[in-house]
Amino acid sequence: MKKSALFLTLSLFLASCSSQEEVVAPELPSVPSNCAETKVLESILPRIADAKYIETEWEPAEGTDLYAAYNAGGIACTYGLQEAEVGATILWAPDNKTLFSELTPNWIGFGQKEIDLPGIEEEAAYYLSEGIEGQGEYHIWSVNLLINGSWIQVGATFFNSLDDAIPVITAAIDSLRSPKRAEKEKIMGCYLAELPNDLYVFNVHYHDNNTISADFYYKNINGEPSKGLFLGTYTNGIARGFYGLSTSNGTTERELFLKGDKNGFVTSSAKLEKNGNVQKYIRPLDLTWSEETKFIPAEECESLLRG
Structure with a gap:
């Protein structure tokens, strides 16, 4: 049963109202x-x-x-x-x-x-x-x-x-x-992964339906920090997409898979293939999930991302 007739009737009713109150969808x-x-x-x-x-x-x-x-x-x-x-x-x-x-x-x-x-x-x-x-x-x-x-x-x-x-x-x-x-299941927030010589930050600032975007930060103890933007999806408990990081050869786009929820994520590893400046996992996917690099919720990431 189509709703079009109902919507038309409702629209005519609202248009005829003398009140100028805003109708909130x-x-x-x-x-x-x-x-x-x-x-x-x-x-x-x-x-x-x-x-x-x-x-x-x-x-x-x-x-x-x-x-x-x-x-x-x-x-x-x-x-x-x-x-x-x-x-x-x-x-x-x-x-x-x-x-x-x-x-x-x-x-x-x-x-x-x-x-x-x-x-x-x-x-x-x-x-x-x-x-x-x-x-x-x-x-x-x-x-x-x-x-x-x-x-x-x-x-x-x-x-x-x-x-x-x-x-x-x-x-x-x-x-x-x-x-x-949907609001309860959003993964928006900051997640931090610390290794002896490396620091990673995954800061999800947008999550609507299954589309997500995040700031991605990487710092090696002996190198300069690198920041980029992750764009991807979050379905079946897996965030997947690409993030860009600046390198000496320009911006490199790399595929990333993280499994988890707002309580934290584990990372994946698999063979990569490179096509220009894009690094992508070889298909069919053969992912190995590792607890070694684990992103945990963090209270404050803004200072790292700004720095």
């Missing part, structure tokens, strides 16, 4: 941050008895829905039976008032059709199907919907009707995090 929920904590698996189990959350190392290609979701601070999660190749993959991403409308022409171009989802108050929805319902084999491959400021894509191999899809779609909507919960 409600806080929007955030997309999930951890695939193991959504409500989707529970909705799939009645159809796939032994379904599990399938850990997947996503490497989104530019121009795909997956890339658009992660670039906006979203997350993708797969649930099902990997060995049987049956299951569902869900994308969640903040719409930011533009993402859904920007992607819609692509969906229509690939044959998706607009739909009014029964019992769901979405703002817009599109679906991709194969066959004719009620006439032989019929599948619904994916549904894209805009609701509560979030774009959700539900794709599955076992939807033989819209009735099959609705419980999973509802669970995906119910998996959006309340503003209070």
